[in-house]
Amino acid sequence: MANGAASESGGGASLPAGAAFVRARALCKTYRTGERAVSALRGADLEITEPGFYGIMGSSGSGKSTLLYLLAGLDRADSGEIEVGGARIDRMTEDELTLHRRKRIGVVFQQYNLLPTLSAVENVMLPGILDGAARGPLEARARELLQTLGLAERASHRPEALSGGEQQRVAIARALLFEPPVLFADEPTGALDSANSERMWKMLDALARERKMVVLMVTHEPAAAAHCRHVFVIRDGVVAGGFETKGMHASDLVVRASGLGGETR
Numbered sequence: 001m002a003n004g005a006a007s008e009s010g011g012g013a014s015l016p017a018g019a020a021f022v023r024a025r026a027l028c029k030t031y032r033t034g035e036r037a038v039s040a041l042r043g044a045d046l047e048i049t050e051p052g053f054y055g056i057m058g059s060s061g062s063g064k065s066t067l068l069y070l071l072a073g074l075d076r077a078d079s080g081e082i083e084v085g086g087a088r089i090d091r092m093t094e095d096e097l098t099l100h101r102r103k104r105i106g107v108v109f110q111q112y113n114l115l116p117t118l119s120a121v122e123n124v125m126l127p128g129i130l131d132g133a134a135r136g137p138l139e140a141r142a143r144e145l146l147q148t149l150g151l152a153e154r155a156s157h158r159p160e161a162l163s164g165g166e167q168q169r170v171a172i173a174r175a176l177l178f179e180p181p182v183l184f185a186d187e188p189t190g191a192l193d194s195a196n197s198e199r200m201w202k203m204l205d206a207l208a209r210e211r212k213m214v215v216l217m218v219t220h221e222p223a224a225a226a227h228c229r230h231v232f233v234i235r236d237g238v239v240a241g242g243f244e245t246k247g248m249h250a251s252d253l254v255v256r257a258s259g260l261g262g263e264t265r
Contacts, residue, residue, distance in 0.1 A: 027044040031080050054215065057218075057225055063236075065186060073092075085100075105180045117157050120159075176211075184219070197224070
């Protein structure tokens with residue numbers, strides 16, 4: 001498992017002493033459709049105490065996306081404990097959770113979720129606008145992030161004028177606005193071609209290392225997992241184990257180590 005003492009330099013935002021970037025204990029989640037009940041998670045445990053780029057892999061229906069959504073505070077567990085960025089989010093009210101999601105975590109999806117009527121810089125600024133931040137410093141911060149991600153010259157463009165890879169980088173800049181210690185990514189390259197996907201995985205790894213934060217990505221792609229520091233394997237609603245990826249560069253090695261065979265979708 002990806003355990004160990006947290007770095008003294010912390011993540012993108014400081015963590016309380018002894019806190020974890022991500023810690024889940026005995027998470028259970030059941031979805032009901034009419035009279036039918038589907039157990040998505042059956043007591044999942046996961047812990048990350050050091051910054052880095054991490055992955056979650058599992059077959060279709062294994063519970064990997066459900067786990068990410070619970071950790072990101074986008075859904076509520078039926079039972080269990082969740083700590084993210086040093087805070088117990090399972091104890092939070094809805095208002096507290098909303099503020100936590102805005103300032104202490106970032107979330108990036110396969111679909112970029114950019115507002116079509118706003119420019120790239122305005123999309124990045126949006127969480128700060130909702131938080132009531134002063135526009136001048138907020139815009140400066142947004143432009144700084146766009147420059148860091150190679151989009152300074154695209155700041156005034158609306159999403160329709162940007163490529164898929166550029167839109168995803170805008171979404172990542174938006175997620176980094178408040179320097180969160182944890183960034184969650186749900187199949188972030190699912191809509192990108194192979195070349196842009198490769199660039200995105202390298203960028204996420206660099207962000208985690210340079211900003212001393214955790215990037216936790218759900219993926220079905222062994223090529224993506226090969227860029228991660230550690231991969232958690234989820235089966236039948238539980239985290240069944242994991243493996244370090246050091247020295248693994250070929251996709252087939254990641255698939256073999258994960259024990260998933262070819263069934264990662």
